[in-house]
Amino acid sequence: MLESLLPEAKKAAQRQAEAGERQRITDTDESSSRKGELRTTLGAIRDAGDASLLTAAACARLRAALDRYFALLARIRSSGRIDLPWQEIRKSAARAERAAGQMVLLVDTLAEQRAEIAGWMSKEVLVFFALATVLLPIFFGRQAAYLVSAIAGALLVWRVASCYSIMRRIRELARKL
Numbered sequence: 001m002l003e004s005l006l007p008e009a010k011k012a013a014q015r016q017a018e019a020g021e022r023q024r025i026t027d028t029d030e031s032s033s034r035k036g037e038l039r040t041t042l043g044a045i046r047d048a049g050d051a052s053l054l055t056a057a058a059c060a061r062l063r064a065a066l067d068r069y070f071a072l073l074a075r076i077r078s079s080g081r082i083d084l085p086w087q088e089i090r091k092s093a094a095r096a097e098r099a100a101g102q103m104v105l106l107v108d109t110l111a112e113q114r115a116e117i118a119g120w121m122s123k124e125v126l127v128f129f130a131l132a133t134v135l136l137p138i139f140f141g142r143q144a145a146y147l148v149s150a151i152a153g154a155l156l157v158w159r160v161a162s163c164y165s166i167m168r169r170i171r172e173l174a175r176k177l
Contacts, residue, residue, distance in 0.1 A: 031083075031085040031086055031089060032085075034072070034075075034076060034086075034089050035085075035089050035092075037072055038072060038076075038089060038092060038093055041065065041068050041069045041072055042069065042096055042177050044065040044068070045062065045065045045066060045069060045096075045100065045103070045174060045177055046174050046175070046177050048061045048062035048065050048174070049062055049103065049170050049171055049173065049174020049175070049177075050171060050174055050175070052167075053110065053167045053170060054167075056111070056114065059107055059110060059111060059114070062107055062170070063104070063107050066100055066103055066104050066107070069096070069100050070100065070104075072093065073093050073094070073097060076089060076090055076093050077090065077093075096177045099173045099174075099176050099177055100177070102173055103170055103173050103174065106166050106169055106170050106173070107170065109166055110163060110166045110167065110170070113159070113162055113163045113166065114163065116159065117159045117160070117163065120155060120156075120159055129148065129152050133145050133148050133149060133152075136148055
């Protein structure tokens with residue numbers, strides 16, 4: 001009777017070993033896929049951070065790459081796997097989290113600064129400064145035109161310098177990833 005059960009047990013053991021091997025291959029494929037996705041995402045953040053962030057499209061590209069990183073980080077953390085390759089992926093992903101979080105804040109601040117600059121560079125403000133530059137010298141002399149030009153230049157430097165400072169910090173953080 002035992003001899004009749006032996007082939008069945010061998011088949012069950014073989015099926016279980018094959019299922020275990022398939023699971024190991026699937027886990028390995030998933031690990032390498034996530035590692036590649038993480039590498040690609042961090043590369044996209046580096047590239048977007050190194051690019052000129054003067055346009056809103058460039059900032060949106062960087063923000064989208066950062067959002068992809070945080071979504072990937074959430075997927076990696078939500079996995080219940082504890083094997084060594086997965087732990088390495090989790091450590092690699094977590095290493096960049098602090099810099100990526102700072103970059104998100106800086107990109108949002110840059111968007112706010114850009115909106116403020118758009119208000120200062122609006123058509124109405126530019127027309128006001130143009131009229132002031134033309135009309136003030138007529139009524140108050142040439143020094144008034146110089147004063148208006150100096151004020152306009154100071155406002156421009158004040159608004160733009162803060163944006164360049166933020167862009168420089170974003171670039172530095174992107175290089176650290």
